[in-house]
Amino acid sequence: MSGPTPRLIDSHCHIDDARFSADLSEVLERARRQGISMQVVPAVRRDGWQHLKDLCRQHPQLHPCYGLHPYFLAHHREADIAALDHWLSDTPCVALGECGLDYLRKDTDRLAQRKLFAAQLELAAKHQLPVVLHVNKAVEDILLMLADSDVRGGLMHAFNGSEQQAERAIARGFKLGFGGAATYTRARRLRHLLSELPLSALMIETDAPDQPPASHHGERNEPAFLRDIFAHFCTLRRESPVQLAAAFNHNARSLFALPDDPFEQHD
Ligand SMILES: [Zn+2]
Known part of the structure; x- marks a missing residue:
């Protein structure tokens, strides 16, 4: 890569x-040194909202989203929806999430997941927020439920669907997030999507501490590794690193209404 790192x-x-929790300040410092200007952080359970809110107050580069993640279905209570409605009314955030559907485990209660997700889509429409979606083996149901809702857009993070599903999600106003999973040579479909989809629909993410890139296989993932993921994505696209970074940043900034970064380069 030539020139300064975007x-x-x-x-x-x-x-x-x-x-x-043990080394958060070191983790954030390593991200800062790698030129990671901001992080969008989605909460996953009601008992984590206050902690996230406190963290974002301490570290202005962190931008929170609040939601109820389908992976923690057994932890959520019906009252959590009303609590989320209340929370969103007086807590600044950049999106509702992380929410969605996860059909990976055969024994999961899909109906209960859909009810929880539908209620959150309603809240996102009510509070005029984009949604951050977790979609695992459930793209068709997600697309159906989005078609039925007034939510205007959001991010399907760690996208793992087909090209046709990607196009339908984009047509519905959604951005698609790609991260560590696409850095493995065996991830041929993801790499193909990443090289072919319009840049205006793409976002880059770590999903730290999960989904480490190939260069850190088996380790705890962290935001500083976004640099490796980005370098890898640069090999899959025709655009220059500066153009790619500008597009990823623009997409994230406009979806989440993030503040400007005074140190960011432009063409
Ligand atoms: Zn996540």
Whole structure:
């Protein structure tokens, strides 16, 4: 890569996760040194909202989203929806999430997941927020439910669907997030999508502490590794690194209404 390294926004990471509690300031410092200007951080459970809010107050480069993640279905209570409605009324955030559907486990209660997701789509429409979606083996149901809702857009993070599903999601106003999974040579479909889809629909993310890139296989993922993911994505696209970074940052900034980064380069 020639010239200065372009700055990047991590559009999805879980820096509030307990796996970062022992060394959070070092993790954030390494990200800063790698030119990661901001991180969008979605909460996953009601009992984590306050912690995330406190973290974002302490570290202005962190931007929160609040939601109820389908992976934690067993932890959520019906009252959490009303609590989320209340929380969103007086807590600044950049999106509702992380929410969605996860059909990976055969024994999961899909109906309960859809009810929880439908209620959150309603809240997102009510509060005029984009949604951050977790979609695992459930793209068709997600697209059906979005078609039925008034939500205007959002991010399908760690996108893992087909090209046709990607096009339908984009047509519905959604951005698609790609991260560590696409850095593995065996991820041929993801790499193909990443090279072919319009740049205006793409976002880059770590999903830290999960989904480390190939260069850190088996390790705890962290926002500083976005630099490796980005370098890898640059090999899959025709655009220059500066153009790619500008597009990823623009997409994240406009979807989440993030502040400007005074250090960001432009053509
Ligand atoms: Zn996530």
